[in-house]
Structures are given as C-alpha cells and as structure tokens.
Amino acid sequence: MALQISTLFSYVRALPGTAAPLLRVRANYHGASVKFSHSVGPQSPQQAVNPATGPVLGIIKKFTTTAALGSSSQGNRFSSPQQRGGWFWLGKITQAAVLGVSSVALIVSFHTGSLAAMARKVNLNSAEGDWKETKDGLMSMTVKERRQYYRTSGFVPLEDVPVWTPSTGGSEVSHYPRNEKLTQKISVYSGDITKLEIDAIVNAANNTLLGGGGVDGAIHRAAGPVLKKECASLHGCETGEAKITCGYGLPAKYVIHTVGPIAHGGVGEKESKALRACYYNSLRIAADNAARSVAFPCISTGVYGYPPEKAVHEALATVREFLDEHHDKMDRVIFCVFLPTDKELYLQNLPLYFPAGEFSLSLSLSLSLPLSYSHSYTQYINCPCLY
Template sequence: MAFQISKVTARVSVPVITRVLEKQQLSRGVKFTVFHPAANTPPCARGGINIATRSEGKRFSVSSGVFSRSVAVLLGAAGVSAAALSSSAVCAMAARTPINLDTDKSDWKETKKELLSMSMKERRELYRTDYISLDKVPVWKHSGAASAKSLYKANDELNQKISLFRGDITKLEIDAIANAANKTLLGGGGVDGAIHRGAGPLLRKECSTLGGCETGEAKITGAYGLPAKYVIHTVGPIAHGSVGETERRALRDCYYNCLRTATENQLRTVAFPCISTGVYGYPPEQAVEVALKTVREYLEDNPAQMDRVIFCVFLKSDDDLYKSRLPAYFPEDVLPKSKL
C-alpha cells in the first residue's frame, strides 16, 4: 500500500510544483538541482521510516522575485515522495520470501496465493517437473475414414476444443488437470500418486483440509510444483468389471463435476486421465463412452466457457480406443466450406 501511495504522490507533486513555479513567474533564470534524499539504506532494514535527512542543491538564483513558502514546501514534499517511492520499492522486494515447494513446513495458503500471482515465466523457475505447453498439444484431427457411426451433428467449433494426448498428465502446462483420486484425497497409486509426487508435500497439506471427497464429486486445490495452475480431484466408482447404472452415473458425475468446477473458477483448459479404469476395474471400452458423451454434452451446453479439453492417456490400448470412438462424438464436418 505504501508503495502505491508513494507512486501516486510522486505523480501528483511534480505537476503541482510546475504550476506554482509558473504562477511565481520563476520560469526564467531559475537554477536549482533536485533533492536527493540520503537514504542509502532501506528504512525497512533499520526498523523505521527515515525521512530525507539531507538535501543537496540549496543554492537558487532567480532573475526576479523570490521563492514563496508554498514553493519550498512543495519542493520538500517532492523530495519526501521520491524517498518514499524508492525505499518502499526496495522494502517490497526485500520482503518477498523465497518459495520452497519441497517442504510441508510452508504455509500452503500463502504459497498458493503467491504462485497464482506470478507470471508464467516466474512459475516455470519453480516447476518440479518438465512442462509441455498447450501449443505443443495439437487439436484432435480425424485420420482417414470414420469407423464409428456419428452420434452427434458435426460441429467444427467444438472439435477445435478437443485434444487426445498420450503422455504424462503431470507435465501439462494448462489451467487444470483432473486427478483420479481416492476418497481421502491424500494420495495413492497410479496417476494420483504421480500428481502428488510432482506437486510436492503442500498438495497433501491442502487436501487434508478438504474433508475427503465422495464418489462422483470434485474438489479443487492448487497444483504447487506442477506446471498446471490447479488440480481438480474426483473419485471414480469402483466397478471390478461389473457396471450398472449406479456406476455409469457416478463416472458421468466425475467428468461433469470437474468441468463445472473448472467453469466456476474461470478455468478454460482442462485435462482428464482415464478415470476408474485402473485398479477400480471400470472396463475401458465402457468408460470411454461415458467420458466422451459427458464432455460433448457439456461443451454443447457451455460452448463459450471452455477452450480445450484434453483426454490424456498413457497406454497404447487406451490411445487406440479413443481414436476409434472420438469420431462418433465429435464427427467431422464433411460439407465443403464456402469460399465467400
């Protein structure tokens, strides 16, 4: 606050002084030097505020007239403003504590706030993993003739919002990645463990304040040492190969609630792993239908709220499965575009 006030004071005082000098008819023959406050050491380092202790340029020669008291006061105010501006800027820089993402001793709230206030360039210095920027993740394109019957109308605008990425979800530099978590939210195996390891101990520390998460729900945290800004945690249904309406509805809720949470937090790029298809035993060939259907319908209802949804897979079998089923939910527009 002091830094902001001093900047305003500095901007205001100089024009005011100029106008007063003109009124005093001192625009000709005036010779003076600018006040230089003796503030070699930041006031914050000395434990108090040090108003300028000396000034240089005391000699003034004027062809006609003398300085009024008001002019002297304004010139003094300008010197004080300059001193406040300089010293408070130094104090602000000195007060910034280095962020340590490798310990759980830090305050997660303050660390999260600081990370979100940083520029991307600054945050990249703190990543605990390599990163893949969004421009390196291509929009999904149809390859060859579609093998699946289209279930929806062609919509190229929606197609441009879809990506299929085979790789490590923890490296994606986007707004949010979804985590296939367990009900404790305290870390586990698979993608859940990878996300916690990449983010560092502060993720677990924040998660411990959330009171867990029920199946189908979604909760959001910071991402800390990950390239993503946020992690949206969701708990998939346990199927063990047997899928009924309860499991289908729960898996649908996972995808929908993650997207809704992203929209509520003004996040426009989201990546999903394959939820529940690992140790939870949801058959991948059935899970892909739920994932694609839910995302397609959410984008139809909220076309302006999302820029990119990335389906992130690790296994080649999942990659092949998505490639074969994506055309059914995001069919290609086969009509030729007008050149007009």
C-alpha cells in the same frame, strides 16, 4: 496472476491541535522480511492538516527491493525494473501510534503484481510453513515466473499438444451434430499428465485426497508435499464430486481432484452416473476458476475396475454435452492416455461424439473408394438431409 495497481489514497488524521507529519516510508525486502523506516518531513502550508476538514491525500514514496527469494540456483533475483523498484500508494492510515502524534495503521498495496508472492520464500520440497501463503504466492506469478519452481523437467506447453483431427466417421451413427468449433477444442495426448503446462489437470483421486497409486501418486510426487497439506484441508471428497487445489510444483496451475466409482461388481446405472459426474464436475469447477485448458486421465479404469471400453463413452459424451452448453468457457480438453489400447479407444470413438466435417468425410471416403464411385458417393454424403 498479477495484482492490479491499487490507487488507494493516504489518510492522516491528526490529534486535536497537532499538525500531522508526512511519513516517508521505504520498504526494504530481504528474504521474507519487510522493514519500514519513517521520518518526519517539513510541511508546507498546503501539506498541513486541518482537523476540521479532513486528511491529507496522496502520499507516495518509492520502494526498493534488495534481495531475491527462493532456493533456485539462479537465486530467483528480480530481473525487470518493475521488480527492482516501483511506486506504491500508502493505504488508509487509521489508529496506531506513530511518533506520538496520531494513531495510524498502514495498509500497503503494491504496484508490482507478483512482488508480494516473490517476497516470500517458496519452498515446494518441504511441507513446513503455511500452504496458503505458498499458494497465494504461486497464484500471483506469471507462467514464466512459476517455471523456476517446477519440480518436473521437460514440461509440455499447450501449444505443443496437437488438436485432434478427425479422419473418418465411426462405425456407428453419431447422435451429435457436427460442430467443427468444438472439435478444434479436443486433443488426445499420449504421455505424462504431470508434464502438461496448462491451466488444470484432473487427478483420479481416492476419497481421502491424500494420495495413492497410479496417476494419483504420480501427481502428488510431482507437485510436492505442499499439495497434500492443502488436500488435507478439503476433508476428503465424495465419489463423483470434484475439488480444486493449486498445482504447486506441477507445470499445471491447478489440480482438480475427482473420485471415480469402483466397478469391480460390474457397471450399472449408479456407476455410469457417477463416472459422468466426475467429468462434468471437473469441467464445471475448472470453468468456475477460469481454467480454460483441462487434461483428463482415464478415470476409474485402473484398480477401480471400470471397463475402459465403457468408460470412454461416458467421458466423451459428458465432455461433448458440457462443451455444447459452455463452449465459450473452454479452449481445450485433453484426453491424456498412457496405454496404447486406451489411445485406440479414444481415436476410434471420438468421431461418434465429434463428427468430422464434410471435407474430412468426403476426402477419406473418396480415397477409400474406387475412382468410378468416389465422385457420386461424395455427392451423396454431402447431401444436406443427412445432417
């Protein structure tokens, strides 16, 4: 995410009886290093500082970048004029010795949003270095800039994930009102969750958050070893809770880690409540971080033993109720399934929580009924008293 241009003024406070010089500052970037050079320029009467009245404002100089960063084969060179050079304001100058004239310290705020990130070497194949710096760097990049750091090929952008289209009602009567705007926020996707280029994917993690089998292991492998370093700083996660990290080498910007209930002994109120909490807390933390597209795997239905035919209802009910309350905070919720049986469960039960509109129901039932009955039955299901 690009940083906004900072409009900080420059302040130079001279020592008593001494005229403060203007500083010309040039920033040269090479690798991860930053070098500053300064010189004293001639002063005009307008540039001189009156110690009694305050500082000189508005010292602006140009910075240039001389090398690109990273380890990709393209060299990660800055391609745009804004990346090659731009203007910045010197920050507030306070109390550090400069040329023996006054005490100043420079705080520099740059015009180019992702420059600070790209000025560091981002290596997602090694756990060495400061994960916070790596995270900050990736988070300040645009989607196009981050693509060179993906550790997976064949990413799938959100626009390539179709919206679910209901065709008929479910076998049971829905307890939720029809809301086509919410229905258009739902997708069922068969494929690899680690390839989705969206705001956030949800990881069915264990309590340690340090990786495991199944989808948990797949996400850690695709993200790279830096993900584990950030996860270690979170000190685990309780069942039903959710915590968020950077996506690192994943196409997804964030990974939301949640711990589902273990249900080998059967499903009771405790397990049901915990599974609902996984979905709700994941959506809540996504919304808190402005993640507007989220993909869920089938939480707890693998080695944790939660019956898929029961888990699907907890997932759909929680997502529907969250969207009812926070429809403005989410653009898409994707149910990412791997097994054909899981896909069938979602397609079969989605109409119970996201009922089809009048047109969809009318068309489907008309096509399935004999011609002599279709017209009268369509009129019946369109009766306002049924909604």
